[in-house]
Amino acid sequence: MKILIIRRDNIGDLICTTPLFESIRRQYPQAYIAALVNSYNEPAIDGNPHLDAIFAYTKGKHAAGESVWQAYWRRAKLLWQLRQMKFNYAILATSGFAGRSLKLARMLAPEHIVGFVTEQASSARIDQAIPHADGGALHETEDMFRLLAPLGISGPIPALTVAADAAQATALRQQLPTAVAQGNGPLVALHISARKEKQRWPVERFSELAHRLHAQHGARFLVFWSPGDENNPFHPGDDGKAARLLAALADLPAAPLRTEHLSELIAGLSLCDAAVLSDGGAMHVAAGLGKPLVCFFGNSSAARWHPWGVPYELLQKPSRDVSEISVDETVDAFGRLLARR
Missing domain, CATH: 3.40.50.2000 (Glycogen Phosphorylase B;)
Structure with a gap:
């Protein structure tokens, strides 16, 4: 057939x-x-x-x-x-x-x-x-x-499947600073980009979150974003936003992972133990790689698009605006996620 x-x-x-x-x-x-x-x-x-x-x-x-x-x-x-x-x-x-x-x-x-x-x-x-x-x-x-x-096929429904290129993942791992590549705490992906305005969590909160997760859990970080100039009318990116966050994380084991191609995003996320990010393509990539997630939902349907087949903590406000989600809520959600693991 x-x-x-x-x-x-x-x-x-x-x-x-x-x-x-x-x-x-x-x-x-x-x-x-x-x-x-x-x-x-x-x-x-x-x-x-x-x-x-x-x-x-x-x-x-x-x-x-x-x-x-x-x-x-x-x-x-x-x-x-x-x-x-x-x-x-x-x-x-x-x-x-x-x-x-x-x-x-x-x-x-x-x-x-x-x-x-x-x-x-x-x-x-x-x-x-x-x-x-x-x-x-x-x-x-x-x-x-x-x-x-x-x-003639019925449930149960399997998890999502995304496969990282092993050679690409190895090359990215070898490029990481020692402080990020080695450590007892979880390696956490922070993906800061989102297509919709109400799905975007402020840079300052990502910074505060990272400092608190490092203090509480010894977390290390890889920072992901959509490359490009935010003023580009055709393909706006978050280079400026990423630069501000990385400057604020200079005292932590954190490294940028600029991903020009989807395969690089997949390989980079495969290196991480967990991820914090908004609803979108990257969230489903991480779920397909089997990563536990803390995910922000703004004006999209959590029932329709929540992570499938992995442990997750979903944060969404009645206003459907991600900017109203606090750092305290996110720290607590991350703690619950680790406890479930």
Whole structure:
């Protein structure tokens, strides 16, 4: 049997789909299991042990160093290649009706197409249709897992899976200052970036938190952020914010880990014992690596997006603004997390 899982959207969404790969592999160990993703989120599943192949295409808006038409031409060739493989199942791993993924699947002419339909949108082309109904009230991972029903697969749902490149992780570890690389206390990832304004915890609180965790637990720190100038209108980053935090942590065993590429973020987080960060792609990366987490939630749904399959402490205020979460609350949450470990 040949099965293709199609997931076109963000990093966290794709990682929340990885339990499908493992469950299919367990049920059908001899099956050929592949994923069709975009070039932006592909590194999130590189090295996944449950996949036989990953096929990636470049969206027009992500084309770099080539014209949009060249990206489209390469996509057409890839789709023709996949059509020749004659998949038995194409699974549209998107919450709700996945119109664009359905167009891709139809070009591949699989024997069956599995996907969600709603009262507002459906298609006879989805011959293994699953009513989405109240699926939006489930966790993303639970919602996606329902797509395996036509294959006769049910729970329990596995944890997320993210694989770090071992050579890259080793190289990063060798670059760490001795005070950070060695120590009895936990090595804690502090990821300070968040796409949404109400998901951003102030730098000053990260600094106070680090000093208190070091005093109480002997913690050491790796600082992660989205690289770039905050004034860049296309790809704003947090270089300035990171510089301020690192200056404030000069008296602690702390080191920066600038990650220009998703694979570097994955390798860096794999070195850590725990992480403190806001809801977003990095949080799901850390969960996929099996890291215990303290996570800040602002104006996003904790029920839908909380860390899956790992110990975590989730902090969210009624105002849905991360800036209202105190250092005291975070220190207490970290203590509870260590106690649970």
